Amino acid sequence: MAAPPPDGRAARGEQTRQLIVDTALDLFRRQGYEGTTMRAIAQEAGVSVGNAYYYFDSKDHLVQAFYARSQDEHEAAARPVLDRERTFEARLLGVLRARVDSMQAYHEFAASFFRTAADPDSPLSPFSDASAEARERSIGIYAEALHGSDAKVPPLLRERLPELLWLYSMGVILYWVHDRSAGAAKTHRLVERTVPVVVRLVHLSRYRVLRGVVDDVVGLVDDLRGGAR
Numbered sequence: 001m002a003a004p005p006p007d008g009r010a011a012r013g014e015q016t017r018q019l020i021v022d023t024a025l026d027l028f029r030r031q032g033y034e035g036t037t038m039r040a041i042a043q044e045a046g047v048s049v050g051n052a053y054y055y056f057d058s059k060d061h062l063v064q065a066f067y068a069r070s071q072d073e074h075e076a077a078a079r080p081v082l083d084r085e086r087t088f089e090a091r092l093l094g095v096l097r098a099r100v101d102s103m104q105a106y107h108e109f110a111a112s113f114f115r116t117a118a119d120p121d122s123p124l125s126p127f128s129d130a131s132a133e134a135r136e137r138s139i140g141i142y143a144e145a146l147h148g149s150d151a152k153v154p155p156l157l158r159e160r161l162p163e164l165l166w167l168y169s170m171g172v173i174l175y176w177v178h179d180r181s182a183g184a185a186k187t188h189r190l191v192e193r194t195v196p197v198v199v200r201l202v203h204l205s206r207y208r209v210l211r212g213v214v215d216d217v218v219g220l221v222d223d224l225r226g227g228a229r
Helices: 006-031 038-045 049-055 059-084 088-117 132-147 155-177 182-204 208-228
Strands: none
Touching: 006 038, 006 049, 006 059, 006 088, 038 049, 038 059, 059 088, 059 132, 088 132, 088 155, 088 182, 132 155, 155 182, 155 208
C-alpha cells in the first residue's frame, strides 16, 4: 500500500494532538493538575506514553496548549462585538463578557489549577516567559478594543493601556475562579459595574490636571515590565 500523502499524516497528527489536549483537560478537571500524570493522559487517550511526549514535552506544555485554545475561543467570541461596536465602553464590555463566557466550560479545571498558576515561579503563571505568546495575544485583543474605538487617550498612555486593561482582566478572572454563582452571574455583574469606571478614568486622562497621574501610571507599568525581566 502506498504511503498516505503528507497532508493526511499531518491531519492525523493534529487529531492526535487535539485528542491528547482534550484528554488532559478532562483529567485536570476530574483529578486536578497535580494529580494527573503524562502516563495517565496517554492511557486515557489510548496512545503510547512516547507518543504523548512526542507532541508535548510535559504537562506544562499541555497547559500552554490550553492557553492557546482558550485564547482562540476568546477571540472568536469577541469578534462580533469588535466588528459591530465603536464606543470604547461597548467594546471593552463585550470583550470582557466574551472572556468570561468563553472560559465557563473550564471553570472546574480553573479552580483546581489556580494554585499552581498562581505561583510566580511556575512556568504556568500567566506572567511567565513560557506564557508570553498567550499573554501577548490577549493584550492584543484589548489593543484592538481600544484602537478601534472612539476613545481619545494621550499617546504615551495609549501605548501602555492595552497592558493595563489586560491586568484588569486578570483581576476579573481571579474573581471568576472563586465565583460559584450560576452562569458566573456575579462576575458578569462585576464587569458591568467596573467597565464604566475604567472608561471614565480613561476619558479623564486627556485632561491636563491629571497629566501627573498618567505619567505615574505609565512609570509604574514600565517599572513592572523591568522587574519582570
